[in-house]
Amino acid sequence: MQFLTMIFLNNFLGGDEMKIAGFGVEAWLNQYEKSAVYDLSQSTIESLSLAEISKLTGLTLSELFGKQKLDYGWIEGSPAFKQAVAQLYQQVEPENVLQTNGATGANYLALYALLEPGDQIVAEYPSYQQLSDIPKSFGIETVYWRLDPQNNWYPDLNRLKQLITAKTKMICLNNANNPTGTLLQRDFLNEVVELAKQVNAYVLVDEVYQPLSADASFVSIVDLYEKGISTNSLSKTYSVPGIRVGWIATNDQKITDIFRKYRDYTMICAGVLNDTLAVALLNNQAKVLARNQQIVKENAEILTNWVQREDKVELKHFPAIPFAFPKFEINGDIETFCVKLLQETGVLLVPGNRFAILNHVRLGYCTDKATLKKGLQLLSEYLLNY
Known part of the structure; x- marks a missing residue:
């Protein structure tokens, strides 16, 4: 109530406008991505077409959509969607899954519903900017838990112990991290959970970059902690960012009911056609993931071989996610470099x-192979002469 009152006073009674910083990566992509010839900026695995989805699922577009009425559909996501998402976790029941407009909608919902001025959050940094700047714009004290570049961008638990206080309401993480690719291991997350328990804090984890690897290095926060909140979507691992379907999942009915109330103020539904596509993909996830694992494996080999030939590029091991975060040994400003690279070569x-x-730079290597190979070739030539 305190938070809603603040919004009312600011927006309708002439108070100071709540301010938020520009969204760095989104502003960049909005400005430049449509002018790219060789787009190596994206953080998703090569997007599926409707024809490919039809082939993967064995369903024609008429069978998928022909009899679907274009009403609001299931407001929180269809029962089939909730069931399919719940099966991705160990500790989540279908009724504790809420459909959202992408993971960005899920993150916003969690922050909007659970935080009030006077609270404090500890936010992994750098990370997806939404997770720190939205709370800050709400008047939440935001404390940064900085990743350590000397430790391959892994955060320090001792530092987290110093940052947490009795005011800490939430710890915000991104696993795997965007942009560094840092993948937080199970033992590490268990330590984070133990620290969160000491102050009864939530742990919100944006998990859209769940790695496509055969090992057991990834675990969802909701399978470790009763106050864990998982946000995810079909945009990255499942290659359909265009349908804008995500979700928020918990293992606690009371937390989910809070989200239900606030969700009514942020969205109605994700759309019945989008829900239909989401269910079809989740019901055929083995085929989708097999396709994407192959793309990640083959394209990662191309990128790794390229890095080994480049004297001006440093890239340590990266998990099986759609992007890498190499360091360039260049003189001058990295944004100037990237703007000129785009203008002179078409590589983004x-x-x-x-x-x-x-x-x-964030380098999205899970595009089609022709684009990747030509883009890297042009990047090599540009680096050589820069």
């Missing part, structure tokens, strides 16, 4: 300064 990267990191 995301400069690291858009995540407040110098001399690095």
Whole structure:
């Protein structure tokens, strides 16, 4: 109630406008991605077409959509959607899954529903900017838990112990991390959970970059902690960012009911056609993931071989996610480099300064192979002469 009153006073009674910083990576992509010839900036695995989805699922478009009425459909997501998502976790029941407009909608919902001025959050940094700047715009004290570049961008638990206080309401993480690719291991997350328990804090984890690897290095926060909140979507691992379907999942009915109330103020539904596609993909996830694992494996080999030939590029091991975060040994500003690279070669990267990191770029390597190979070739030539 306190939070809603603050919004009312600010927006309708002439108070100071709540301010938020520009979204660095999104502003960059909005400005440049449509002019790219060789787009190596994206953080998803090569997007599926409707024809490919039809082939993967064995369903024609008429069978998928022909009899679907274009009403609101299931507001929280269809029962089939909730059931399919719940099966991705060990500790989540279908009724504790809520459909959202992508993971961005899920993150916003969690932050909007659970935080009030006077609270404090500890936010992994750098990370997906939404997770720190939205709370800050709400008047939440935001404390940064910085990743350590000297430790391959892994955060320090001792530092977290110093940052947490009795005011800490939430710890915000991104696993795997965007842009560094840092993958937080199960033992590490268990330590985070134990620290969160000491102050009864939530742990919100954006898990859209669940790695496509055969090992057991990834675990969802909701399978470790009763106050864990998982946000995810079909945009990255499942290659359909265009349908804008995500979800928020918990293992606690009371938390989910809070989200239900606030969700009514942020969205109605994700759309019945989108829900239909989401269910079809989740019901055929083995085929989708097999396709994407192959793309990640083959394209990662191309990228790794390229890095080994480049004297001006440093890239340590990266998990099986759709992007890497190499360091470029260049003189001058990394954004200037990326703008000129695009203008002169048509190759698009995301400069690291858009995540407040110098001399690095986010390189999305899970595009089609022709684009990747030609883009890397042009990047090599540009680096050589820059």
